[in-house]
Amino acid sequence: MKTDNVEYTAFSGWVDPPADVLPALAxxxxxxxxxxxxxxxxxxxALRLAERGQDVVLLEAEFCGHGSSSRNAGQLAGAPGGDLQLLNLFYRKKMPGMIRLAEHAAHHVEDFIAKHDIDCDYEPTGNTFAAVSRGQMGRVRRVAKIIEHAGGHVEVGTSEELGIPRGFLGGMREVIGGMMNPGKFTLGMRRALLDSSARVIERTKVTDVTRDGEQVVLTTPRGQVRANRAVLSTNAFAGEWDITPKHLSVPIYVIEVETEPIDPERLAALGWTSRMGLVTQHAIMENYRLTSRNTIVFGVRRLERGMSYPLPRKTPDPALVEELAEAFATRFPALADVAVERAWGGWIAITSSWLPLAGQIDANIFYSIACNGHGLAQAPYIGTLIADLIVDGERHEDLETLWMDKPKFPRPMMMGRLGLRTIWAVDRFNDLVNGSRRNARRGASRTTESTTE
Ligand SMILES: Cc1cc2nc3c(=O)[nH]c(=O)nc-3n(C[C@H](O)[C@H](O)[C@H](O)COP(=O)(O)OP(=O)(O)OC[C@H]3O[C@@H](n4cnc5c(N)ncnc54)[C@H](O)[C@@H]3O)c2cc1C
Incomplete structure (x- = not known):
């Protein structure tokens, strides 16, 4: 796969920044x-609060949609993120609630797209936990049982049965959800917000959040905002303020790359008839998806820990782009000559439990981390439920599922540079072993054929 002419962007490959960015607070x-x-x-x-007649201001450091919301892979998941076997081991009682929340979140986004008539190339294909080895297929079957037991909707099948490329053995289809251009979706939401009664202020970074009696006071470079209640929705950037609970989440940089446009006949030959987005069952996943511009977007495979705040503006490491390109050529050998055209990345927040969570720091400061790489569906849903909580004073049962009574979090494990490198190395070791087994099987079947002749 060619990687010698890649456009590295510090924003997103899906869309350009909006042309009408609003002025800073003065x-x-x-x-x-x-x-x-x-x-x-x-x-x-903010949009839900405005729709419900509240006096709401939203402050954004750059422009609405600048963060991972516009940069992600666009796979609208209908199941929770993280290692579901581990989550089931530690939080079995929570599983039915988590599964219900994930499915409701995906439907919420589908309804939002329809309600606001957002053109974001949404296709309700579902997504597949795809296996690249027999070991991963076993894991897929175990995960499917966990999800079904908790009331979720999934189907297990071979690659042929699921309509996914033959470079994958098979997988588990999340029936609910699909794929979209997340940049168009996010800018569509921005448009709906700007058309609402919410006061939106962009290019304004909040440098501190403090309390003054009953009020919350936000400091920005050229003015202060005083409010009765505040909602912290800065995702991976939350750790920049002293008020943020310790160990709420760790910031991790992940990337996506996109191929050049591919001849539709070559894409059709892949047997990817379902067009479902794919997520491999490595400890650190690889994801692959078709786009409406006849390209394939794929990524992740390595997690890069942000070590200090403020988080730097980054472009992807060319060595990782190279590594992703090699993996692509293994999964799609027929497309090994295709070039990578662009690469981008973004900061996500990983919680120590790998569960999405929300809560209050005190009576009037709310926070949520609905991410763990699955926030495309969950962040908008949880954001909406927090608005309803502020207006109604009651928590929806899905918000209850992830609600933290006390803002106390354990130090995350294996999330340092060494830990992440070790997880990556285990994935590569398994790939190596599976590759040799595949070659040995091919060699054995060739020998049998020639002996028979
Ligand atoms: C490469 C990549 C691939 C992904 N793939 C998927 C996927 O396929 N499916 C999926 O479900 N999820 C995916 N995700 C995760 C998903 O994008 C996120 O979970 C989701 O967008 C989080 O939304 P958010 O609103 O919480 O955060 P963000 O979109 O990050 O928004 C936070 C905002 O806060 C602003 N901000 C930060 N600090 C301040 C401050 N001090 N003052 C004012 N504003 C501030 C930022 O500028 C930013 O706009 C992916 C993420 C990445 C990066």
Missing amino acids: GDLTCDVVVIGGGLGGMST
Whole structure:
């Protein structure tokens, strides 16, 4: 696969930044509720509050959609993120709630797209946990049982039965969800927000969040905002303030790359008839998906820990792009000559439990981390439920599922540079072993054929 002419972008490969970015805050203002962060989570909270007649201000450091909301792979998941076998081991009682939340979240986004008539190339294909080895196929079967037992909707099948490329043995289809252009979706939500009564202020970084009696006070470079309630929706960037609970999440940089446009006949020859997005069952996944522009977007495979705040603006490491390209050529040998055209990445937040979570720091400061790589569906849904909680004073049962009574979190394990490198190395070792087994099987069947002749 060619990687010598890749366009590295510090924003997203899906869309350009909006042309109408709003001016920075200049002076002080007051409001009832302030939302910090204009990703899918924060925008959903602000929009719902505005729709429900609340006096709401949203502050965004760059422009709404600047974060991972516009940069992700666009796979709208209908199942929770993380290692479901481990989650089932530690949080078995929570599983039915988590599965229900994940499915409701995907439907919520589908309804949002329809309600606001957002053109984001959405296809309700579902997504597949795809196996690249017999070991991964066993894992897929175990995970499917866990999800079904908890009331979720999945189907297990071979690659032929699922309509996915033959480079994968088979997998588990999440029936609910699909894929979209997340950049178009996020900018569509931004448009809906700008058309609402919410006051949106972009290019304004909140440098501190403090309390003054009953009020929350936000500091920005050129003015203060005072509010009765605040919602922290800055995802991976949350650790920048002292008020953020310790160990709430760790910031991790992940990347996606996109091929050049591929001849539709070559794409059709892959047997990818379902067009479902694919996520491999490595400890650190690889994801692959078709796009409406006849390209394939794929990525992750390595997690890069952000070690200090403020998080740097980054472009992907060319060595990782190279590594992803090699993996692509293994999964899609017929497309090994295709070039990588662009690469980008973004910061996600991983919680120590790998569960999405939400809660209150005190009576009037709310937070949520609905990410763990699955926030495309969950961030907008949880953001909306937090708005409803603020207005109604009651938690929806899906918000209850991830609610933290106390903002206390254990130090995350294996999330340092060494831990992440070790997980990556185990994946590569398994790939190597599976590759040799595959070659040995091919060699054995060739020998049998020639002996028979
Ligand atoms: C490469 C990649 C692939 C992914 N793939 C998928 C996928 O296929 N499916 C899926 O479900 N999820 C995926 N995700 C995760 C998903 O994108 C996120 O979970 C989701 O977008 C989180 O939304 P958010 O609103 O919480 O955060 P963000 O979109 O990150 O928004 C946070 C916002 O806060 C702003 N901000 C930060 N600090 C401040 C401050 N001090 N003051 C004011 N504003 C501030 C930022 O500028 C940003 O706009 C992926 C993520 C990445 C990066």
